[in-house]
Amino acid sequence: MTESRVIRSAAAGWTGVEPARYKQEAEGPGCFVGATRHTLLGAAPAGPGEALDFELRYFELAPGGYSSLERHAHPHAVVVIKGKGTVRIGDSVEPVGAFDVVYVAPHDVHRFSADSAEALGFLCIVDRERDRPVAVAEDAGDAER
Amino acid sequence: MTESRVIRSAAAGWTGVEPARYKQEAEGPGCFVGATRHTLLGAAPAGPGEALDFELRYFELAPGGYSSLERHAHPHAVVVIKGKGTVRIGDSVEPVGAFDVVYVAPHDVHRFSADSAEALGFLCIVDRERDRPVAVAEDAGDAER
Numbered sequence: 158m159t160e161s162r163v164i165r166s167a168a169a170g171w172t173g174v175e176p177a178r179y180k181q182e183a184e185g186p187g188c189f190v191g192a193t194r195h196t197l198l199g200a201a202p203a204g205p206g207e208a209l210d211f212e213l214r215y216f217e218l219a220p221g222g223y224s225s226l227e228r229h230a231h232p233h234a235v236v237v238i239k240g241k242g243t244v245r246i247g248d249s250v251e252p253v254g255a256f257d258v259v260y261v262a263p264h265d266v267h268r269f270s271a272d273s274a275e276a277l278g279f280l281c282i283v284d285r286e287r288d289r290p291v292a293v294a295e296d297a298g299d300a301e302r
Numbered sequence: 303m304t305e306s307r308v309i310r311s312a313a314a315g316w317t318g319v320e321p322a323r324y325k326q327e328a329e330g331p332g333c334f335v336g337a338t339r340h341t342l343l344g345a346a347p348a349g350p351g352e353a354l355d356f357e358l359r360y361f362e363l364a365p366g367g368y369s370s371l372e373r374h375a376h377p378h379a380v381v382v383i384k385g386k387g388t389v390r391i392g393d394s395v396e397p398v399g400a401f402d403v404v405y406v407a408p409h410d411v412h413r414f415s416a417d418s419a420e421a422l423g424f425l426c427i428v429d430r431e432r433d434r435p436v437a438v439a440e441d442a443g444d445a446e447r
Contacts, residue, residue, distance in 0.1 A: 161391045161410045166401035197403045198379045206405045208377040210429055211356050213403070232353040234343045236425060238383060238401065246306045256311035256383065258342045258358070260351045265306045280381060282427055284355055 162205055170195055171215075191222025191271070201285055212285055217278040218242065218271035226268040226295060231287035233261035235269075239278030242271040253277075266293050307350055315340055316360075336367025336416070346430055357430055362423040363387065363416035371413040371440060376432035378406035380414075384423030387416040398422075411438050 165172045176193045198206030198213040206213070217239070218224065226245070235244075241254045245268045246261060253259060253269075259279075261267045271277035310317045321338045343351030343358040351358070362384070363369065371390070380389075386399045390413045391406060398404060398414075404424075406412045416422035 159392070159410055160405070160407035161412070162405050163389065163396050163398060164403040164405070166399070166403075171401075171403060197381075198405050206377065206379060208408050209379055209405075211379070211427065213379050213381070213427065232351065234351060234354055234356070234358050234427075236342075236358070236381075236383075238381075244308065247304070251308050253308060254311070256316075258309040258311075258316060260305070260307050260309070260343050260354075262305035263353050265304055267306070280425070282356065282358065282379075 160205070160207070164197060164205065171197060189223060189225045191219030192224055193217050199285055210285055211282050214281050214283070215278065216269070216281055217276055218269060219276055220271055221273050222276075223270035224268055225290065226266060226293045227290040228264055228266045228293055229288050229290045230263050231284055232263050233259070233267070234282040235259040235261065235279050237277065237279045240271060240275045242269060242275070242277035244269050253279075305350070305352070309342060309350065316342060334368060334370045336364030337369055338362050342425075344430055355430055356427050359426050359428070360423065361414070361426055362421055363414060364421055365416055366418050367421075368415035369413055370435065371411060371438045372435040373409055373411045373438055374433050374435045375408050376429055377408050378404070378412070379427040380404040380406065380424050382422065382424045385416060385420045387414060387420070387422035389414050398424075 170176055174195050176195050195215040199209040199211055237253050237255055237257045243250050244253050244259050246265050315321055319340050321340050340360040344354035344356055382398050382400055382402045388395050389398050389404050391410050
């Protein structure tokens, strides 16, 4: 199979993929709760998928958890694959569930949140080379976009 | 919401996304059965996700269906989200099911197939700019890699 591979889904995550804290220190500030990250393909500097120009990550937010309210120049492509929650983009909040697709355009302030009683799991694809997110104050709202 | 958007999963597909034939004429030859494609984000020249350097597509193979046996220089990042089937990479055939991740490295001959009694649905992310697939003869096997 050369460098091609199948990374098997397991009871909790994927075989051989260690979940990480949602944010690495180097990725900047941000307030978040109950979030884990699995980098499935394209992790820099090495890992499966090294020929990809993008990273495929899986994020899971525990019930009641949420990601940082943040903005950045790189866009997000997101597919929800588990549970229910909401996405805030600018001042708009929309419910999301299994197989909904979310596009977050450059510079739009955004946050993903799990429902209070259900985890939210989603795939998120980003360019491998990308700018660092900037945390946005909770009350800044659309003025920060 | 500016250009950001939520594309809602519906009973069959996604709201506002028209399924297409798996192959457009311009994309070259290939023998395939029972395959449809939804381009969810990043479709050129226009469509949601225009700032993305990659395309997010969803392919569904009907029970017994399969994609072209093909090769190309661009890699594939695949996540199965529905059903069961197999992936052939080179001469290796592996079963795949929900949430399994498949990386197809550059130039590896590959084909996805649905089980005989169950459809197979998978997300497939590729660079927006990419080379055209080349169909591979059924009996060429690993010699064509």
